[in-house]
Amino acid sequence: MKILSGNSNPELAAAIAGYLDLELTKASVRRFADEEVFVEIGENVRGEDVFVVQPTSAPANDNLMELLICIDALKRASARRITAVVPYFGYARQDRKMGPRTPISAKLVANLITIAGAHRVLSVDLHAGQIQGFFDIPTDNLYAAPVMSADIESRLGKRELTVVSPDVGGVVRARALAKRLGNAPLAIVDKRREKPGESEVMNIIGDVQGRFCVLVDDIVDSAGTLCNAAAALMEAGALEVTAYVTHGVLSGGAVARVEASVLTELVITDTIAPLQVVRDSSKIRIITVAPLFAEAMRRTSEESSVSSLFD
Template structure:
């Protein structure tokens, strides 16, 4: 078994390697003067089971291209099997045609990864579960809930918590967390009656006096999450925290979180933390390296990965 990583999230790759007690294979990923990706695998991988660790986070196109070129290099070096380990799968939010003449970019990216030569995909908390079906190769979609549960049980009074989905679409994910920590469930219903009018946040469920835990897969600009926190407090919540798998946090998102009503934001390390994230006293990062490590071992040994969801 060999582990190889690109430049998108070297800290997570090192953590996974440390968990597995397997050093990362020698690999050079550089750029030509015109920013074309150049890759060289520094050791023999012929006949090996290779796992390429690379999130397709910002800069999404560069990191995606690195992943594709790495896979192609391994394929041409006669690796026995190539598993693309993509902790954060970019372009997942474009999983359908919401309007005429728009792409389904998630399917396009899935085709690219398959065509490049990947034999399997291992990822976490896809924005939509059906994206697994976009791949014509086996795809395992891990969930971050077990890592969140461990942190919540360690740092929160679960006897006075309520899990909240920030929108109707995230109810399934919120229910998974609520069931594990034996907490009730609430939903924030967001609606805009007319174009140009501000959104109205209606809270479905009794949050009065409770410590609310918002849970979602992605936080990008942070606007929806911050507005949901304010709505929950107006409905009598004691305090509001958020647990999000992928901390995209683009633009002024960190600044928005720092000035919001959120007690804290907890994200995983599927995306490499920026300096702004590291400097924030409102944002905390938990690792999912052990989950990926266990999944990699089970994949290499042809064992079930689904037990990690239990």
């Protein structure tokens, strides 16, 4: 078993390798003068089970090309099996036609990864479960809920908690986390999105009066939805609102928006390498999914059950 890292999130790859007591595979992933990607594997991988750790976060196109070329280099070096470990799957939000003459980019990216030579894909909290069906190779979608629930119980365990989904589409995710927290009550924020990047909170479904609310979502990008939802929950009588989100995209002025919001804290995982402004934020905390990925990769290599991680 070998682990290869691209340039997208080398800290996460190193943490996964450390958990498995392995060294990262020697490789050079660099750019030519015209910004073309070049990959050179620095050690023998013939007949090996190789895992390529590369989130396709911003810059999405550069990181995606790195992933594809790493896979191609391993295929041509006769690796026995190549698993694309994509903690954050870019283009996942384009999983259906949003209007006439628009692409389904998530399916296109799935095709590219498959054709490049990957034998398996490993990700966490895909934006939509059906993305697994876009791949013609085995795909494991891990869940960050066990990591989040352990953190919530250690910090907020003795409080009267209500798990909140910031929209109707995230109810299944919120319900799964609520179940792990001893069947905590569930609430839903009903919102209407007038145009991309903007959301308007309409009302709260469920009782949050006097409760400590935990907002849960898969992606925080502009943070508008989370901040609006938190404000609505406080207006509805919540005592405190904390948000747990798997993928901290946090583009544009998202960090400043979180800092100015009524959120007590935003907790994200390290699927995406955090920018310095995120590390410096007083309201954003990062928890790691390295042990989760490491154990899933170990089980994949040993041909044992991955789904039992979440029983």
